[in-house]
Amino acid sequence: MTPPLRTILGVAVPLALSAGAGLAARLAATSLLGHQATTELAAFALAGAVHGPVTAAVSGGLRGLTPFVAPHRDRPAAALPALRDARWLALVLGVAGAGVVLCVPLIAWAGGVPGEVTAGLGALPPLLAVHVLLLAAGGGANGTLVALGHARQVLRSSLAGAATEVVLLLALVPWLGVMGAGVALVAATAVTVVIANGRLARLTGLTGRTLWPGRPRPREILRMARVGVPMSAALVVKFAALGGAAYAAARTGADGAAAHAILVSLDGPLTLAAFTAGQAAAPEIARAVSGPGKVTASTGDRTAAARRISRAALVVAAAGALTGTVLLAFLGEEVLGLFTADGRVRAAAAGLLPLLGVFALVNGCAIVMSAALTGLRRSAWSLGAVAAGYGPLALVAAPVTAAWGLTGLWCALAACAVLVLGLQTWGFRRHSARR
Numbered sequence: 001m002t003p004p005l006r007t008i009l010g011v012a013v014p015l016a017l018s019a020g021a022g023l024a025a026r027l028a029a030t031s032l033l034g035h036q037a038t039t040e041l042a043a044f045a046l047a048g049a050v051h052g053p054v055t056a057a058v059s060g061g062l063r064g065l066t067p068f069v070a071p072h073r074d075r076p077a078a079a080l081p082a083l084r085d086a087r088w089l090a091l092v093l094g095v096a097g098a099g100v101v102l103c104v105p106l107i108a109w110a111g112g113v114p115g116e117v118t119a120g121l122g123a124l125p126p127l128l129a130v131h132v133l134l135l136a137a138g139g140g141a142n143g144t145l146v147a148l149g150h151a152r153q154v155l156r157s158s159l160a161g162a163a164t165e166v167v168l169l170l171a172l173v174p175w176l177g178v179m180g181a182g183v184a185l186v187a188a189t190a191v192t193v194v195i196a197n198g199r200l201a202r203l204t205g206l207t208g209r210t211l212w213p214g215r216p217r218p219r220e221i222l223r224m225a226r227v228g229v230p231m232s233a234a235l236v237v238k239f240a241a242l243g244g245a246a247y248a249a250a251r252t253g254a255d256g257a258a259a260h261a262i263l264v265s266l267d268g269p270l271t272l273a274a275f276t277a278g279q280a281a282a283p284e285i286a287r288a289v290s291g292p293g294k295v296t297a298s299t300g301d302r303t304a305a306a307r308r309i310s311r312a313a314l315v316v317a318a319a320g321a322l323t324g325t326v327l328l329a330f331l332g333e334e335v336l337g338l339f340t341a342d343g344r345v346r347a348a349a350a351g352l353l354p355l356l357g358v359f360a361l362v363n364g365c366a367i368v369m370s371a372a373l374t375g376l377r378r379s380a381w382s383l384g385a386v387a388a389g390y391g392p393l394a395l396v397a398a399p400v401t402a403a404w405g406l407t408g409l410w411c412a413l414a415a416c417a418v419l420v421l422g423l424q425t426w427g428f429r430r431h432s433a434r435r
Helices: 003-036 038-063 066-072 076-101 104-110 115-119 124-137 141-147 151-176 178-201 218-250 254-270 272-290 294-299 302-337 343-350 353-375 379-434
Strands: none
Touching: 003 038, 003 151, 003 178, 003 254, 003 272, 003 302, 038 076, 038 104, 038 115, 038 124, 038 178, 038 218, 038 254, 066 076, 066 141, 066 218, 066 272, 066 353, 076 124, 076 141, 076 218, 104 115, 104 124, 124 178, 141 151, 141 178, 141 272, 151 178, 218 254, 218 353, 218 379, 254 272, 254 302, 254 343, 254 353, 254 379, 272 302, 272 353, 302 343, 302 353, 302 379, 353 379
16 A cells, blocks of 8 residues: 555545544435425425535635645644634635525525425525534634544544434434424534534644634735635535536426435435545645655655645545445445335436446546645636536536436536546646646
8 A cells, every 4th residue: 555545544534434424414314304205305405405505615615724734733833823814714604605595495486496395495594504604613623633633533523413413313303304404403513513623622732722713814814715715616616506406406396306315415425435535635735745744755756745645535536436336236226215215206316326426436536636726725726627617517407407307417417527527637737746
């Protein structure tokens, strides 16, 4: 095993366990709602189509913190100013995002979604808005722990949050439906934020130091925003396009919306390895190109080090997506049965599993390359690549779905992901060479 691959796996494994716990909770919500009523599941997917881009925007803005914190791994106290700057940025993004989530019913009405689906939203939009504010209040604590080399600490907060969510889902969803899923998510996020910040405050070098933002430093916040905001915008464009795809699927009726929601939920486990490998790669690439570090010392050349790290992360991402796809090929019917008892929904989703596998593989590799560009502080290139790849999807999703159904929609998704991956790979090679 090569040193870069060993480094990536050393960070990605605990992160995968952490993220996997959260995914299990999301899948539990989808499964419980799917067995309760197809319209409940469709409403949950409808709200998620807006909530997903918003949470991605907040999380993406905080990922801009990574290249500013990672070089200070040996001196955590030196990373505190950057962490405080990131919290000001997260506050702005969180307030704006919460406002967007509150507009879910209006967006659904404007998008022509059937009334039976819109009516099922209930109090879910306000609850999701609270979740966004809590996510922003976390201030990137988990990302800071990863960048400082304490990925295992993330497990504590994530497992506690996932356990809280699953217990509340089992207790509340049968009684409150989608509102119960919203309450469970808010409670779990609060638990995660409190524990993560507590673990960060107890790190050696940070004990006794305040993590509150303090007085804003406009110049430094703007400097970080040049990395975080393009990353945030790229995720907004991507998830807005995917949200548009969900609305296009919803126009086919509750069955199509539910089948699409199940496939989107399954994409999470398939790209889990890619997400965690990207999280592991970004700080290592930042350290490799910013100054002396373990990886740089072992390779000597900064460009070569960055590229070796990205290749190792791509191997992990591809292996995870391919393994999950093979498992779905053999266990697809059983897996789909966990989400819904509706035979029409299961049949619609089963026919699209091969396309889901293709999309997950390409999308996972694109996630890694996006993280690699963030490590180089070149997230603006990711924004351009995502805009070029997913921007057209917003225009073609509805007509393609009307003409060729969900099959055409998922073919369009896979084609967009291929274009994004190609552009991001080109950008990474170009900018890493300049470094």
